[in-house]
Amino acid sequence: MNHEPTKDYFAEVGFWPEGTGIRAYLVGFLLSLVFTLIPFTLVEIHLASHHASFSHESLLVWALVFAVLQFLTQAAFFLHLVGKHASRERRAIFLAAVGVVAILMGGSLWIMNNLNDRMMGNPGAMTDYMQQEDAF
Amino acid sequence: MNHEHIESDSRTVFGFFTYLMTDIVLFAALFATYAVLRANTFGGPGSDELFDLPFALLETLLLLFSSLAAAVSLLAARKGSIVGVIISLSATFALGGAFLLLELSEFAKLVAMGAGPSRSAFLSSYFTLVGTHGLHIFIGLVWVAALMAAVAVRGLTRSTMRRLALFTLFWHFLDIIWIFIFTIVYLFGTVL
Numbered sequence: 001m002n003h004e005p006t007k008d009y010f011a012e013v014g015f016w017p018e019g020t021g022i023r024a025y026l027v028g029f030l031l032s033l034v035f036t037l038i039p040f041t042l043v044e045i046h047l048a049s050h051h052a053s054f055s056h057e058s059l060l061v062w063a064l065v066f067a068v069l070q071f072l073t074q075a076a077f078f079l080h081l082v083g084k085h086a087s088r089e090r091r092a093i094f095l096a097a098v099g100v101v102a103i104l105m106g107g108s109l110w111i112m113n114n115l116n117d118r119m120m121g122n123p124g125a126m127t128d129y130m131q132q133e134d135a136f
Numbered sequence: 137m138n139h140e141h142i143e144s145d146s147r148t149v150f151g152f153f154t155y156l157m158t159d160i161v162l163f164a165a166l167f168a169t170y171a172v173l174r175a176n177t178f179g180g181p182g183s184d185e186l187f188d189l190p191f192a193l194l195e196t197l198l199l200l201f202s203s204l205a206a207a208v209s210l211l212a213a214r215k216g217s218i219v220g221v222i223i224s225l226s227a228t229f230a231l232g233g234a235f236l237l238l239e240l241s242e243f244a245k246l247v248a249m250g251a252g253p254s255r256s257a258f259l260s261s262y263f264t265l266v267g268t269h270g271l272h273i274f275i276g277l278v279w280v281a282a283l284m285a286a287v288a289v290r291g292l293t294r295s296t297m298r299r300l301a302l303f304t305l306f307w308h309f310l311d312i313i314w315i316f317i318f319t320i321v322y323l324f325g326t327v328l
Contacts, residue, residue: 008214009294013145015301016210025207032200036318040193043323047189059327067319071312078203078308090153097157101164108168 017085028077035070039063145298152302156309159272163313166268167320170261174328178256183325186251188242192322195238196314202231203311206280206304213292213300221292221300225284228307232277239270262321269317272310279303 011018042062046054054062076082081091119125174183205227212220243263246252253263283303287296 009297010210010214010301012142013149013298013301015149015305022208022211025204025211029200029204032315033197036193036196036200036315039319039323040189043189043327047326056327060324063319063323063327067315070315074203074308074312074315078207078311079305087150089150093154093157097160100161104161104164105168105171109171112172 014087014090016080017083020080024077028073031073031077032070035066035073039066141294145294148298149301149305153305156305159309160313163265163268163316166261166265167316170265171320173257173261174325176257178258180256180259181249181251182258183262183321183328186246187322187325189322189326191238191242192318195235196318198231198235198238199311199314202228202235203308205231206307210300210304213297216292218287218291221287222284225280225287229277229280229284232273232280232307236270236273236277239266239273243267266317266321269310269313272313276303276307276310279306 008018010016011020039062042054042059046052046059075094079090079094080086081094205224209221209224209228212224246259251259253260253267280303283296283299286299290296
């Protein structure tokens with residue numbers, strides 16, 4: 001069917017809020033660029049100083065912080081999930097997915113780390129312990 | 137353009153967005169697996185030896201620019217400019233294709249040095265996570281090529297506009313996933 005698209009087809013189907021222009025995308029793009037270059041630079045400085053500048057833990061935290069910031073930036077400016085004209089249904093499904101992801105990743109890491117601790121460092125330790133305790 | 141069509145297209149956009157959210161859950165499972173198996177190198181090379189950060193940054197920038205180009209195609213479509221759409225989609229394709237070529241070259245290099253997916257659990261999970269993303273990119277490239285052909289032949293109809301919107305959502309989503317690959321695989325990998 002060949003229709004002339006009306007003034008803003010994408011706004012009509014709820015893809016983006018009316019009046020969306022290049023500005024939103026440029027802001028999102030520049031912020032994403034910054035949020036990519038900052039953690040990259042921090043890690044490069046760390047490596048160049050042979051792991052002297054910044055501790056491992058702080059780097060990990062900051063890299064994650066900037067990843068989340070860029071994620072939110074792209075969700076807002078590219079996926080149009082933020083703002084009063086944004087689709088509430090899409091935001092709801094998005095938050096549901098984020099929740100599932102948090103449980104999946106957080107839970108997996110928690111459980112596997114916990115199991116790791118309980119393994120006393122090596123697979124043979126359990127067998128040795130049982131032999132020692134005459135459990136066989 | 138009547139109201140019924142708008143309603144139907146709205147639902148399609150929403151449905152596709154929901155599918156993308158489930159795809160995020162799929163990637164979360166792959167990320168969780170990678171995070172757990174990161175250190176299981178089975179005597180083989182680890183992330184600190186294998187990953188080149190500037191190379192990963194280049195891939196990141198290619199994908200980011202590609203995402204912007206896809207957004208520009210929507211703005212061109214809204215203006216009714218078929219030429220604008222084709223040019224920006226070509227840029228999307230070229231940048232995304234460059235990304236994929238870089239990634240495939242990295243995979244080939246790893247396999248050649250004996251660090252292929254069967255070397256260790258760490259490498260299996262790495263190839264699966266990054267490879268799955270790469271497969272999505274490949275499918276996106278095929279999709280955008282088909283879209284360019286459709287727009288060139290049939291113009292900016294309601295159907296091609298809708299498909300442009302869906303593709304752009306898909307492409308942005310892939311860039312979002314890559315943010316986390318860049319951070320968790322490459323940034324973390326060279327630090328820890």
